[in-house]
Amino acid sequence: MEENISVRKYVEVCSKEDGFLGSYFVAKVVGRVGKERLKVEYTTLVSEEDENKRLREVVPARDVRPCPPTIEVAEFHELQKVDAYDREGWWVGRVIGRVGGGDEKYCVHFDSTGDKLVYSGSMLRVHQEWEDGIWVPSREEVNLHGFA
Incomplete structure (x- = not known):
């Protein structure tokens, strides 16, 4: 996590x-709790109580990173x-x-669950890694006989 992530910044x-x-x-970061923790408010998740x-x-x-920049792709x-x-x-x-x-729909495999699900292109983004304080598009080599 970047030291300079400030209150009111989206992450x-x-x-x-x-x-x-x-x-x-x-x-959104709503506060700091010491040097090692942040108080956040999720944009889509709601409280179980209310x-x-x-x-x-x-x-x-x-466990916090800045939101990645958008990388525009045709497909x-x-x-x-x-x-x-x-x-x-x-x-x-x-x-x-x-x-x-005609519609751009893609089947996506998730290693974490083994699931294969279909998404429209608008629900996908280029995967990026947060490395040394900068966003880097994934350069992962692909093993053509399986997933990397």
């Missing part, structure tokens, strides 16, 4: 909960690593093929 928080491990959820209120929680700063290609927006968060997967005719 992504990595989930450590079972069933959500490795997914990222957009939140579903009219957004979920707020204190998270380790190491996604087979075996490309992507993030898919599903269940209110971003999940890392790999395009394994196109589906249907």
Whole structure:
């Protein structure tokens, strides 16, 4: 996590909960709790006690990263690593093929769950890694006999 992430900045928080491990959820930083933790308010998750209120929680700063920049692409290609927006968060997967005719729909495989799900291109983004304080598009080599 960047030291200079400030209050009121939008970030992504990595989930450590079972069933959500490795997914990222957009939140706004609403405060600091010491040097190692941040208080965040999620943009899409709601409180269990009051579903009219957004979920707020204190998270380790190491589980927070800035929101990645948008990389415009005309289409996604087979075996490309992507993030898919599903269940209110971003999940890392790999395009394994196109589906249907005119609409740009893609079948995405998720290593974390083994699921294969179909998404419109608007629900996908180019996967990027947060490395040494900068966003880098995934350069992961693909093993053509399976997933990398």
